[in-house]
Amino acid sequence: RRLGFDEVIYGASKSVTLLLDILKEYTDKKENVLVTKLQEDKAKVLLETYKASFYDAESGIFILTELETSAEGSPKVGIVSAGSSDIGVANEAFYTLEYMGVKSRVIHDVGVAGLHRLLDKIEVLKTFDILIIVAGFEGALPTVVGGLLPQPIIAVPTSVGYGTAKGGETALHAMLSSCANGITVVNIDNGYGAAMSAFRMVKLLERK
Amino acid sequence: RRLGFDEVIYGASKSVTLLLDILKEYTDKKENVLVTKLQEDKAKVLLETYKASFYDAESGIFILTELETSAEGSPKVGIVSAGSSDIGVANEAFYTLEYMGVKSRVIHDVGVAGLHRLLDKIEVLKTFDILIIVAGFEGALPTVVGGLLPQPIIAVPTSVGYGTAKGGETALHAMLSSCANGITVVNIDNGYGAAMSAFRMVKLLERK
Amino acid sequence: RRLGFDEVIYGASKSVTLLLDILKEYTDKKENVLVTKLQEDKAKVLLETYKASFYDAESGIFILTELETSAEGSPKVGIVSAGSSDIGVANEAFYTLEYMGVKSRVIHDVGVAGLHRLLDKIEVLKTFDILIIVAGFEGALPTVVGGLLPQPIIAVPTSVGYGTAKGGETALHAMLSSCANGITVVNIDNGYGAAMSAFRMVKLLERK
Amino acid sequence: RRLGFDEVIYGASKSVTLLLDILKEYTDKKENVLVTKLQEDKAKVLLETYKASFYDAESGIFILTELETSAEGSPKVGIVSAGSSDIGVANEAFYTLEYMGVKSRVIHDVGVAGLHRLLDKIEVLKTFDILIIVAGFEGALPTVVGGLLPQPIIAVPTSVGYGTAKGGETALHAMLSSCANGITVVNIDNGYGAAMSAFRMVKLLERK
Amino acid sequence: RRLGFDEVIYGASKSVTLLLDILKEYTDKKENVLVTKLQEDKAKVLLETYKASFYDAESGIFILTELETSAEGSPKVGIVSAGSSDIGVANEAFYTLEYMGVKSRVIHDVGVAGLHRLLDKIEVLKTFDILIIVAGFEGALPTVVGGLLPQPIIAVPTSVGYGTAKGGETALHAMLSSCANGITVVNIDNGYGAAMSAFRMVKLLERK
Amino acid sequence: RRLGFDEVIYGASKSVTLLLDILKEYTDKKENVLVTKLQEDKAKVLLETYKASFYDAESGIFILTELETSAEGSPKVGIVSAGSSDIGVANEAFYTLEYMGVKSRVIHDVGVAGLHRLLDKIEVLKTFDILIIVAGFEGALPTVVGGLLPQPIIAVPTSVGYGTAKGGETALHAMLSSCANGITVVNIDNGYGAAMSAFRMVKLLERK
Amino acid sequence: RRLGFDEVIYGASKSVTLLLDILKEYTDKKENVLVTKLQEDKAKVLLETYKASFYDAESGIFILTELETSAEGSPKVGIVSAGSSDIGVANEAFYTLEYMGVKSRVIHDVGVAGLHRLLDKIEVLKTFDILIIVAGFEGALPTVVGGLLPQPIIAVPTSVGYGTAKGGETALHAMLSSCANGITVVNIDNGYGAAMSAFRMVKLLERK
Amino acid sequence: RRLGFDEVIYGASKSVTLLLDILKEYTDKKENVLVTKLQEDKAKVLLETYKASFYDAESGIFILTELETSAEGSPKVGIVSAGSSDIGVANEAFYTLEYMGVKSRVIHDVGVAGLHRLLDKIEVLKTFDILIIVAGFEGALPTVVGGLLPQPIIAVPTSVGYGTAKGGETALHAMLSSCANGITVVNIDNGYGAAMSAFRMVKLLERK
Ligand SMILES: Nc1ncnc2c1ncn2[C@@H]1O[C@H](COP(=O)(O)O)[C@@H](O)[C@H]1O
Ligand SMILES: Nc1ncnc2c1ncn2[C@@H]1O[C@H](COP(=O)(O)O)[C@@H](O)[C@H]1O
Ligand SMILES: Nc1ncnc2c1ncn2[C@@H]1O[C@H](COP(=O)(O)O)[C@@H](O)[C@H]1O
Ligand SMILES: Nc1ncnc2c1ncn2[C@@H]1O[C@H](COP(=O)(O)O)[C@@H](O)[C@H]1O
Ligand SMILES: [Mg+2]
Ligand SMILES: [Mg+2]
Ligand SMILES: [Mg+2]
Ligand SMILES: [Mg+2]
Ligand SMILES: [Mg+2]
Ligand SMILES: [Mg+2]
Ligand SMILES: [Mg+2]
Ligand SMILES: [Mg+2]
Structure with a gap:
C-alpha cells in the first residue's frame, strides 16, 4: 500500500503504445501505478495485456494491479x-x-x-x-x-x-x-x- | 400614474447637457420621467434645476417629479x-x-x-x-x-x-x-x- | 397529469445504464417522468425497453409514458x-x-x-x-x-x-x-x- | 480639401508633448491634420497653442485648422x-x-x-x-x-x-x-x- | 436571375427532412434558392432528389437549380x-x-x-x-x-x-x-x- | 476570542453609512467583528468613530476591537x-x-x-x-x-x-x-x- | 539541404486533393518540402503516392523526401x-x-x-x-x-x-x-x- | 556594469514605503538596481531621496544610479x-x-x-x-x-x-x-x- 504521491499517470493524452511502455516499466519494477482519465477504447487494450488490472469506465480510473482489500475502518x-x-x-x-x-x-x-x-x-x-x-x-x-x-x-x-x-x-x-x-x-x-x-x-x- | 413602458432614460452615459435637454422636453410636455443609473455628481446638477425631483444615491434612480403617494395595498x-x-x-x-x-x-x-x-x-x-x-x-x-x-x-x-x-x-x-x-x-x-x-x-x- | 416541479431528468450526460436504473424507479412507483436533452442513440435503447414511451428527435424530449390527451382549451x-x-x-x-x-x-x-x-x-x-x-x-x-x-x-x-x-x-x-x-x-x-x-x-x- | 487617407493621428494614447511635436510638423508643412479620440484635458492644451483648431468634446475629434466651409450638396x-x-x-x-x-x-x-x-x-x-x-x-x-x-x-x-x-x-x-x-x-x-x-x-x- | 436578397437558406443546422421540405416549397413555386454551409453528407441526399442542383464541397454552397451561364463582363x-x-x-x-x-x-x-x-x-x-x-x-x-x-x-x-x-x-x-x-x-x-x-x-x- | 465563522463583513462595496450602521450593531451586542477589503478612505472615517479599532492598509483588514494579545505557541x-x-x-x-x-x-x-x-x-x-x-x-x-x-x-x-x-x-x-x-x-x-x-x-x- | 524559410505547408486544414496538387508542384520542381500538423488519415493517402516520404504520427510532421542523413555534430x-x-x-x-x-x-x-x-x-x-x-x-x-x-x-x-x-x-x-x-x-x-x-x-x- | 539577471524590481504594485526600503538595501550594498513600470507620482518621491537616479516617464523605467556612459560600439x-x-x-x-x-x-x-x-x-x-x-x-x-x-x-x-x-x-x-x-x-x-x-x-x- 503506497503513501507517496508521484506514481500517477495522466492517461487522457497518451497513445496506447506510450502507455504500454510506461506500464511495462512499473511491471518490471514490481510497482503498482494509478492511471487517470483513461478513455474506454484505450483501457480495453491495456486490460488485454494486464489481466490483473482494474478499470472503472465512469471515471476512467485504471489501476495496474487491482487492490486486494479495500481500505478499512469508518470512512474518513x-x-x-x-x-x-x-x-x-x-x-x-x-x-x-x-x-x-x-x-x-x-x-x-x-x-x-x-x-x-x-x-x-x-x-x-x-x-x-x-x-x-x-x-x-x-x-x-x-x-x-x-x-x-x-x-x-x-x-x-x-x-x-x-x-x-x-x-x-x-x-x-x-x-x-x-x-x-x-x-x-x-x-x-x-x-x-x-x-x-x-x-x-x-x-x-x-x-x- | 403611468402604465406604458417607454419613457425611461438611461442616465449613465449621457452628459449633463444632454440630460437637461431631455428633462426640459418632459417638463414642457408636463410629463414625468424616470432616469436610471444616474451618477451622483450628475444628479446633483439636475436636482439644482429640478427641485421637485427625487434621487436615490444607492441605486442611481432619478424621478423628474417625486411621486406624491406610494403604491397602495399589500405588496405584490x-x-x-x-x-x-x-x-x-x-x-x-x-x-x-x-x-x-x-x-x-x-x-x-x-x-x-x-x-x-x-x-x-x-x-x-x-x-x-x-x-x-x-x-x-x-x-x-x-x-x-x-x-x-x-x-x-x-x-x-x-x-x-x-x-x-x-x-x-x-x-x-x-x-x-x-x-x-x-x-x-x-x-x-x-x-x-x-x-x-x-x-x-x-x-x-x-x-x- | 402532474403539477409539481421536480421529476425531470437531465438526460445528456447520463449513461444508458444509469438512465435505465432511474426509469425503473419511476415505473416501480407508477409515476411518469420527463427526460430532457436525450441523445438519439440512447433514446433508441430506452424505447426498446419502454414501448409506451414518447421521444422527439428534434428536441431530445423523452416522456416515460406518452401523454394520452393533449392539453385542452385555447393556447395560453x-x-x-x-x-x-x-x-x-x-x-x-x-x-x-x-x-x-x-x-x-x-x-x-x-x-x-x-x-x-x-x-x-x-x-x-x-x-x-x-x-x-x-x-x-x-x-x-x-x-x-x-x-x-x-x-x-x-x-x-x-x-x-x-x-x-x-x-x-x-x-x-x-x-x-x-x-x-x-x-x-x-x-x-x-x-x-x-x-x-x-x-x-x-x-x-x-x-x- | 484632402482626398488621400493617411494623415490621421490616433490621439488617445499620445502625451501632450508628443502631440505638440506632431502638430508642429504639420504646421511647418502647412498641412491640415485630423486627430481622433482626443481626451478633453489634452485638447484644451492643444487649443491654447492652436487657436484656429476645432475640437468636439462628445467625439474627441480635433482638426488642426478648422474647416472653412462644410461639404456641399445633398448628403450622401x-x-x-x-x-x-x-x-x-x-x-x-x-x-x-x-x-x-x-x-x-x-x-x-x-x-x-x-x-x-x-x-x-x-x-x-x-x-x-x-x-x-x-x-x-x-x-x-x-x-x-x-x-x-x-x-x-x-x-x-x-x-x-x-x-x-x-x-x-x-x-x-x-x-x-x-x-x-x-x-x-x-x-x-x-x-x-x-x-x-x-x-x-x-x-x-x-x-x- | 435573382436580384433581391432574402431567399437564402442557412443549411448547417437543419435536418435533411427539414431541408427537403423547404426545397420542395421552392420547386413548387418554381424559384431557385441558395443554401449555405451545407455539410457534405446532407448534400449527397439532396443531390439524389434534385439532380439539377449544384454543390461545391469546399464551401458547402448548394444551389437548387444550377446556374446556366455564369455572370458576364470583366469581373467587378x-x-x-x-x-x-x-x-x-x-x-x-x-x-x-x-x-x-x-x-x-x-x-x-x-x-x-x-x-x-x-x-x-x-x-x-x-x-x-x-x-x-x-x-x-x-x-x-x-x-x-x-x-x-x-x-x-x-x-x-x-x-x-x-x-x-x-x-x-x-x-x-x-x-x-x-x-x-x-x-x-x-x-x-x-x-x-x-x-x-x-x-x-x-x-x-x-x-x- | 471567536471560533464560529460568520461575523465577517465584506467591506469593499458597502458605503460608509451602511458600514457605520453595521458596526453599531456589533458595538451594541458587545461583539467584535472583522471587515475585509476595506478601502483606505472609508477606513479613515470608521477609525475616527471607533478609536479602538485596528486597520492594516496593505490588506484592507479592519477589526472593530483591536486584538489584545496575539495568538500563542509555535505557528501552525x-x-x-x-x-x-x-x-x-x-x-x-x-x-x-x-x-x-x-x-x-x-x-x-x-x-x-x-x-x-x-x-x-x-x-x-x-x-x-x-x-x-x-x-x-x-x-x-x-x-x-x-x-x-x-x-x-x-x-x-x-x-x-x-x-x-x-x-x-x-x-x-x-x-x-x-x-x-x-x-x-x-x-x-x-x-x-x-x-x-x-x-x-x-x-x-x-x-x- | 535547405536554409531558406518558406517552403513549409500547413497540413491541418487542407484537403487531400489540394495537398496532392501542392506536393506535385514540388516533385515537378525537384524540391523537398515540409508539411506540418498533418492528420494520420490524410498522411496515409499521401504516403501511398509518395513512397519516399517520411511521416511521424505523434507530431504530424510529413517530409516529401525523407532526409538521408541526420544533422551532424554535437546538438546545438x-x-x-x-x-x-x-x-x-x-x-x-x-x-x-x-x-x-x-x-x-x-x-x-x-x-x-x-x-x-x-x-x-x-x-x-x-x-x-x-x-x-x-x-x-x-x-x-x-x-x-x-x-x-x-x-x-x-x-x-x-x-x-x-x-x-x-x-x-x-x-x-x-x-x-x-x-x-x-x-x-x-x-x-x-x-x-x-x-x-x-x-x-x-x-x-x-x-x- | 552588471551581466547577471535578477536585480530588477517590478515597481507597479509596490507602495512607496516598500520601494524606499528596497532601494535602501541596494544603496547599503552599493549596488545599482533597475525598477520597471514605475508610476510617475511614485517616481517623484523616489527621485527626491535619490538625486542620482534616472527616470523615464514614457516607459516608467527607474535606475537607482544613472548610468555614466551609454553602451558603446554599433548597435546590436x-x-x-x-x-x-x-x-x-x-x-x-x-x-x-x-x-x-x-x-x-x-x-x-x-x-x-x-x-x-x-x-x-x-x-x-x-x-x-x-x-x-x-x-x-x-x-x-x-x-x-x-x-x-x-x-x-x-x-x-x-x-x-x-x-x-x-x-x-x-x-x-x-x-x-x-x-x-x-x-x-x-x-x-x-x-x-x-x-x-x-x-x-x-x-x-x-x-x-
Ligand atoms: N487527472 C489528473 N489531474 C491532474 N494532474 C494529474 C492527473 N493525473 C495525473 N496527474 C499528474 O500529472 C503528472 C503526470 O504527468 P505525465 O508524466 O504526463 O503522466 C503527474 O505529476 C501526476 O501527479
Ligand atoms: N434541460 C435542462 N436544463 C436545465 N435543468 C434541467 C434540465 N433537465 C433537467 N433539469 C434539472 O436538473 C436536475 C436534474 O438533475 P439530475 O439529477 O442530474 O437529473 C433537476 O432538478 C431538473 O429540474
Ligand atoms: N480612431 C482611430 N481608429 C482606428 N485607427 C485610427 C484611429 N485614428 C487614427 N487611426 C489610424 O492609426 C494610425 C495612427 O497611428 P499613430 O502613428 O500612432 O498616430 C494611422 O494609420 C491612422 O490611420
Ligand atoms: N452563411 C450564412 N451566414 C449568415 N447568414 C446567413 C447565412 N446563410 C443564410 N443566412 C441568413 O440567415 C437567414 C436564414 O435563416 P433560416 O430561416 O434559418 O434559413 C436568412 O435571412 C439568410 O439571409
Ligand atoms: Mg510524467
Ligand atoms: Mg432613446
Ligand atoms: Mg437529480
Ligand atoms: Mg503613425
Ligand atoms: Mg428563415
Ligand atoms: Mg451579509
Ligand atoms: Mg501559402
Ligand atoms: Mg522579488
Whole structure:
C-alpha cells in the first residue's frame, strides 16, 4: 500500500503504445501505478495485456494491479455529489482514495434545488473528517454545505451542464466566489486532485 | 400614474447637457420621467434645476417629479437580496415598481451561506405574487428559493464580488445554469429590468 | 397529469445504464417522468425497453409514458421561433408544457431581418397570455417583440449560428442587454426552463 | 480639401508633448491634420497653442485648422444612431466625413424597441447612398434596417450599455452575426473607420 | 436571375427532412434558392432528389437549380485569399456572387509573410471595383492591402489556424483593429456575407 | 476570542453609512467583528468613530476591537509569498488567522525564478502543519512547493502582474491545473478564504 | 539541404486533393518540402503516392523526401519536455530542425512537480546553445529553467491538460507572465515555430 | 556594469514605503538596481531621496544610479515601433538594454498600413543582429518584417488601441499566430522582457 504521491499517470493524452511502455516499466519494477482519465477504447487494450488490472469506465480510473482489500475502518472522507450525472468525478475521487489506502464513502444526488435532500443527509455528513463536494451546473452545493458544517471542504466543479454552464467554468467560478467560509477548490472534473488534497489532510491527522 | 413602458432614460452615459435637454422636453410636455443609473455628481446638477425631483444615491434612480403617494395595498412583489451590498440593485427595482404604481417590499441579507436566514423568511416570501431575487458573488440564492417556492422568480445577478465573481458574470451564469426549475434572469445589476418584467406579470394578472 | 416541479431528468450526460436504473424507479412507483436533452442513440435503447414511451428527435424530449390527451382549451403560451433552425428548442418548450398540462402553440420562422413576417403575426401573438421567444444568431427578435407587445416575455437564445454567434452566447448577451423593457432570459437552448417559467406564471394566474 | 487617407493621428494614447511635436510638423508643412479620440484635458492644451483648431468634446475629434466651409450638396451618407447616448460615435463619423469633403447627415435615436421611430424615418433613409448605423446595447438596429433597405450598410457597435453589453462586444458580435444580408462592421466606437469606409465607396462612385 | 436578397437558406443546422421540405416549397413555386454551409453528407441526399442542383464541397454552397451561364463582363469584385487553406470561404463568396449575377475573380495564396506575392498582384487588384480579402491565422492581409489600394475592402476572417488563432477570432479582431483606413469586416468564414455586401455596392453603382 | 465563522463583513462595496450602521450593531451586542477589503478612505472615517479599532492598509483588514494579545505557541500555518508585491494578500490571511486565534507566520519573496530562495526555506516550511502559498504573475510557486512537501497546501493567486497575467486569472488557472498533487485553490486575492480554510483544518486537528 | 524559410505547408486544414496538387508542384520542381500538423488519415493517402516520404504520427510532421542523413555534430538545441504527453510537440520541433539541418536532442519528462528530475538534468542542459522548453498543464517549467540557466529560451505551451488548462491557454499565459527573465514564447503546440526561431539564432551564430 | 539577471524590481504594485526600503538595501550594498513600470507620482518621491537616479516617464523605467556612459560600439539590437504611441514600450526595451550594457537603436513609426515606411527602413534593419518589433492595434508588423528579414525577431504587443484591440490581446494573439516563420513573443507591453531575451542572445554570441 503506497503513501507517496508521484506514481500517477495522466492517461487522457497518451497513445496506447506510450502507455504500454510506461506500464511495462512499473511491471518490471514490481510497482503498482494509478492511471487517470483513461478513455474506454484505450483501457480495453491495456486490460488485454494486464489481466490483473482494474478499470472503472465512469471515471476512467485504471489501476495496474487491482487492490486486494479495500481500505478499512469508518470512512474518513465523505464524497457528496449534487446530481447523478456527477458519478464519474465522484468515482475518480473514491478510487484514488482507495488506492492511497484511505476509506471514503460516496453519497449521491444531494442537490440544493431540493433542499430536503441535503437536510436529510446532514447527520451523516457530520461523521466525516473531510468533505469532498462534487457539483456541476451552477455549483451551489458547496456554498450551502459550507454554511452548515465545520469540516474542511474540497469543492470539485464538474463539466455537467450546457450553455452558460460552460463546461464547468461556471461551477468553478461560483465555488471560488462562494460566500461560505473557507471552501477550497480544485480543477474542473478533478476528482483525483480532491482525493489527493484529502490525503494530505489525512496524513497530517496521522502525524499528530 | 403611468402604465406604458417607454419613457425611461438611461442616465449613465449621457452628459449633463444632454440630460437637461431631455428633462426640459418632459417638463414642457408636463410629463414625468424616470432616469436610471444616474451618477451622483450628475444628479446633483439636475436636482439644482429640478427641485421637485427625487434621487436615490444607492441605486442611481432619478424621478423628474417625486411621486406624491406610494403604491397602495399589500405588496405584490417581494424583492429579496442576498447581501447588504446588493442594496443599490434592490432599490432600483423598488423605485421602478413605485414609479409604475406597483407596491413591493424589500427583504435584505437573506444569503444561503447561513441557511436559517432564508428559512426564517419563507413564510413571508410565500405572501408575494412574484419574487425578484438579487444576489452577487456565486449567485446561489435563486436556486435555493426556486426549489422551495412556486411563484414566478426573476433573478438579478449583481456586480458585487471580486476575482472570479467577474463583475457579476459568475452570478449571471450560475443563475442561468440553475438546476431549479423555471427561473428567469435579467442583465447584471438590472433591477430596473426585473421590475419591468414583474410589471408585465402584474398587468397580466390585472387583465384576467 | 402532474403539477409539481421536480421529476425531470437531465438526460445528456447520463449513461444508458444509469438512465435505465432511474426509469425503473419511476415505473416501480407508477409515476411518469420527463427526460430532457436525450441523445438519439440512447433514446433508441430506452424505447426498446419502454414501448409506451414518447421521444422527439428534434428536441431530445423523452416522456416515460406518452401523454394520452393533449392539453385542452385555447393556447395560453405562444412559442415564437426566429428561424426554422430553432425548431428543436421550440419543441422542447412545447412538449414540456404539454407534460405540465399547459396548452401552447408554436409559430415558426418570424425573423426580424424580414420585418413583415413579424408584423403579419402580431394579431395572433396578442392572443397569448405569455410569450416564449426563441432565436439564435444575433437574437434580435425578443427586442422587437418586446417593443410591440405588453405580455410577459421569456427569451430563449439558441446555439444556432457560427463564428461570432459563439454557440448562443451572442444571442444570450443581446437578449440580456435588450433595450426593450422587462424581457427575461433563460439559458442557451433551454426550452425546458422557458416552459417551466411560463408554468409558474400560469399557476399564479390560476391561483388568482 | 484632402482626398488621400493617411494623415490621421490616433490621439488617445499620445502625451501632450508628443502631440505638440506632431502638430508642429504639420504646421511647418502647412498641412491640415485630423486627430481622433482626443481626451478633453489634452485638447484644451492643444487649443491654447492652436487657436484656429476645432475640437468636439462628445467625439474627441480635433482638426488642426478648422474647416472653412462644410461639404456641399445633398448628403450622401446617412448616419443613424439607435440612442442619444451614441452621439459621440455618430459625431466622430460626421466630422471625419466633413474633413474628407463628404456631406452627411445624422439622424438620432431611432431605436428598434420602439419600432415606429424607425418606420417613421424609412423614407428619409432611402435618400442616402450609404448608411452608417450606430448602436450600443444589443445592437439590433442594423439587422432591422438591413432587412428593409438595399444600400451598403456599415454598422458601428458602441460601448454604451452595462453588464452583458460588455463594453460593446455584444453589439459587435450581434452585428457580425446578423441574419440580415451584407452588413459590414467596424471596430467598437469606430465612427472614424465607418466614415473612411463610406469615403472609399464615395470615391468609387466618383470614379464611375 | 435573382436580384433581391432574402431567399437564402442557412443549411448547417437543419435536418435533411427539414431541408427537403423547404426545397420542395421552392420547386413548387418554381424559384431557385441558395443554401449555405451545407455539410457534405446532407448534400449527397439532396443531390439524389434534385439532380439539377449544384454543390461545391469546399464551401458547402448548394444551389437548387444550377446556374446556366455564369455572370458576364470583366469581373467587378476581386476575391483575394491569404492562403490556400482559405479556399472554402473564397468559394462561398464567389458562388454567392455568381448566384446574384455578379462576376468576380478569385486570386489565391497572396500572404503577407512573403510580401512579393502581394506586390506581384497589385496591378491586377487595381482593376476591381471592390475587394474581398480572405485571411486566417493573424489576418494581416487586409491591413497591408488597405494601405496600398483605395477601393472598398471587405475583410473576411477565416477559422484557419490553431491555438491563439482561436477559430478565427484573432483574425477577426485584428481586421477590426486594423490601422489601415476604412476596412469593414464580416463574420468569421462568412464568404456569403462579404458577397452580399459587395452586391449592395454593385447595385448602388448600377443605380448611379 | 471567536471560533464560529460568520461575523465577517465584506467591506469593499458597502458605503460608509451602511458600514457605520453595521458596526453599531456589533458595538451594541458587545461583539467584535472583522471587515475585509476595506478601502483606505472609508477606513479613515470608521477609525475616527471607533478609536479602538485596528486597520492594516496593505490588506484592507479592519477589526472593530483591536486584538489584545496575539495568538500563542509555535505557528501552525506558514504563509509563503512569491514576491514582495503579494504582501497585502499575505497580510489578509495573517490577520484573519490572528482574529480566529490561530498563530501563523509570513515568509516573503520566495519566488521560483530564483530557486535557491525557495530551497533555503524548505527546512522552515517543514515545521508548519498547513501551508498557504500566495503568488501572482504565472503562479508557479505552489506547484514547486507541492512537489517538495507533504502538508495540505492552500494556493492563493494574486492580481499582481500585467497583460497576460489577466488580473490574477493566469495564476488561478495555473494553480488549478498544477501537476503537483492535491493542491487546493481559493479566489484571486482571497487571503481571507485561505485563512478560513486553514482554520477548518486546525479545528479538525483540535477535535482529534 | 535547405536554409531558406518558406517552403513549409500547413497540413491541418487542407484537403487531400489540394495537398496532392501542392506536393506535385514540388516533385515537378525537384524540391523537398515540409508539411506540418498533418492528420494520420490524410498522411496515409499521401504516403501511398509518395513512397519516399517520411511521416511521424505523434507530431504530424510529413517530409516529401525523407532526409538521408541526420544533422551532424554535437546538438546545438536542447528540446526539453515537461511530461511524456508532450512528445508530439517536442517531435515537431525536432524534425523541423532536422529538416533545416540543425542537430538537436530531446530530453523528456522533466516536470517541476518533481524538482529532482530537473536538477538531475541541469548539467546536460548547460551544453546546448539554445533551449526549447515544452510544457502543458500549468506550464511552469520554463520559469524554473529560466531562473537556473543563461541561454536563450523558447517556451512552447502545449494543449495537454483539461478544465482550467484551457487547451493550452493557461500554459501560454503563464509562460508569457513568467517572473523569469527573457523567456520568449510561441503559439500553443507550435513546435515548428520554436524550431524556426532556434534556426534564426543558429544562423546568426554562423554569420558571426 | 552588471551581466547577471535578477536585480530588477517590478515597481507597479509596490507602495512607496516598500520601494524606499528596497532601494535602501541596494544603496547599503552599493549596488545599482533597475525598477520597471514605475508610476510617475511614485517616481517623484523616489527621485527626491535619490538625486542620482534616472527616470523615464514614457516607459516608467527607474535606475537607482544613472548610468555614466551609454553602451558603446554599433548597435546590436534594433527596436522597431509600429506607431508613435508605442514609444513607452520601445523605451522600456532601450533602457533595459542600456542597463545590461548592450547598445541598441530605436526606429519609430514603421507601420504596415503605409508599407513604404517599412520598405524605406529595410537596409537599416539588416544591420542589427537582433530585432525587437513593437506594435499595438492589429500587431501586423512582425509578420511583415519576419517575411523580409532573417534575424531573430522578438515581437512585443502593446496595449495601444481600443475595442477589439482588447488592451493588447489582439496584437499578442496575432503575433503568436503569425504566418511568418520563427517569430517569438513576450507579454503585452513587456519591453523589459524583450530586452532580456535579446540580452540572452547577445551573451550567447559573446560566448562563441
Ligand atoms: N487527472 C489528473 N489531474 C491532474 N494532474 C494529474 C492527473 N493525473 C495525473 N496527474 C499528474 O500529472 C503528472 C503526470 O504527468 P505525465 O508524466 O504526463 O503522466 C503527474 O505529476 C501526476 O501527479
Ligand atoms: N434541460 C435542462 N436544463 C436545465 N435543468 C434541467 C434540465 N433537465 C433537467 N433539469 C434539472 O436538473 C436536475 C436534474 O438533475 P439530475 O439529477 O442530474 O437529473 C433537476 O432538478 C431538473 O429540474
Ligand atoms: N480612431 C482611430 N481608429 C482606428 N485607427 C485610427 C484611429 N485614428 C487614427 N487611426 C489610424 O492609426 C494610425 C495612427 O497611428 P499613430 O502613428 O500612432 O498616430 C494611422 O494609420 C491612422 O490611420
Ligand atoms: N452563411 C450564412 N451566414 C449568415 N447568414 C446567413 C447565412 N446563410 C443564410 N443566412 C441568413 O440567415 C437567414 C436564414 O435563416 P433560416 O430561416 O434559418 O434559413 C436568412 O435571412 C439568410 O439571409
Ligand atoms: Mg437529480
Ligand atoms: Mg451579509
Ligand atoms: Mg428563415
Ligand atoms: Mg432613446
Ligand atoms: Mg501559402
Ligand atoms: Mg522579488
Ligand atoms: Mg510524467
Ligand atoms: Mg503613425
